[in-house]
Amino acid sequence: MNIWKTASCSMLLGALLASAAGAANAEQVHRCDNCTYTQKMNKALTSTPLGLAYVFDVPNAELTMWEVRHDGELRMKTADQTAVDPATYNMFLNVLGDASAPKAENGRATLTLDASFPPAGSRFSSNPLAGFEGYTAYDFSRSGTLRSQLGTAIANSLVSGSASYSNPLGTLLLSFLFNAGGPIPTGYTIIITWVDGSKTTFVIESDDTSQAKYVPGASTTLEGVPIPDSAVNTDAAGGIFTGEWDFSNLRSLEDWINAMAMNGIPVTGQRTSQNKVACVRVDGVLSCQYL
Numbered sequence: 001m002n003i004w005k006t007a008s009c010s011m012l013l014g015a016l017l018a019s020a021a022g023a024a025n026a027e028q029v030h031r032c033d034n035c036t037y038t039q040k041m042n043k044a045l046t047s048t049p050l051g052l053a054y055v056f057d058v059p060n061a062e063l064t065m066w067e068v069r070h071d072g073e074l075r076m077k078t079a080d081q082t083a084v085d086p087a088t089y090n091m092f093l094n095v096l097g098d099a100s101a102p103k104a105e106n107g108r109a110t111l112t113l114d115a116s117f118p119p120a121g122s123r124f125s126s127n128p129l130a131g132f133e134g135y136t137a138y139d140f141s142r143s144g145t146l147r148s149q150l151g152t153a154i155a156n157s158l159v160s161g162s163a164s165y166s167n168p169l170g171t172l173l174l175s176f177l178f179n180a181g182g183p184i185p186t187g188y189t190i191i192i193t194w195v196d197g198s199k200t201t202f203v204i205e206s207d208d209t210s211q212a213k214y215v216p217g218a219s220t221t222l223e224g225v226p227i228p229d230s231a232v233n234t235d236a237a238g239g240i241f242t243g244e245w246d247f248s249n250l251r252s253l254e255d256w257i258n259a260m261a262m263n264g265i266p267v268t269g270q271r272t273s274q275n276k277v278a279c280v281r282v283d284g285v286l287s288c289q290y291l
Helices: 003-026 036-043 084-098 136-140 142-158 168-178 239-241 252-260
Strands: 028-031 051-057 063-070 077-080 109-114 187-195 201-204 243-246 276-282 285-290
Touching: 028 168, 036 051, 036 063, 036 077, 051 109, 051 168, 063 084, 063 243, 084 142, 084 168, 136 142, 142 168, 142 201, 239 276, 239 285, 252 276
Parallel strands: 028 051, 109 187
Antiparallel strands: 051 063, 063 077, 187 201, 243 276, 276 285
């Protein structure tokens, strides 16, 4: 067989198997509003593959976990209710509680984190910023590795008892909740304030609840100036970076200038004591100069 045909077949088979696995995992979470104990058990029995499954009830804010197995003696599937992990139950109740919280146009609710005041466990079952406290928004604007690490820690802290512990069934439940409709949020926007006052924004939505994603163009300095990142070279740059920007001190200005240069935009002109820069976008090109 031709080597390219063999490779194509292998890739197709891999995609089909991955799709089948995803469909099977999706059968481990079920919605059953106002259901009796027996109805919830029967809903859990529809799970494939065998193992643990969640059944949630939105109107009554109830979450149950079931162990679905095949009983060899009875020759049938059985489901026994078991304890729900406290961190996952905490996440479930928080998402339902956020139904009354203000939403952005995209349906997401906003969560805030402050590196100077780590969360005490009400929203996050563990501190997602542990180990990241000394960083600034500039560090995350530059490093994809840091963004990935923090994004995973945020997601893990929402659904499990540890920022370093993944909970696949918990992340699947969160995805189902974000897709539940009505006033329940479709995701979260997480705004982090670092010790220097700079801010970084992540989002987590139903398409991938295993990791929060960095939002390009949404990071800001202590003064509220947008921090240069990959967004400077996109069509969105005009709406984000154009304008006159004031910096409270020379160090803050230099950090911003260096970040802009790293993204291919030099700041031109003669620096003055104003610590001020103006940016415009003409014919799709962003340019900045000292004022």
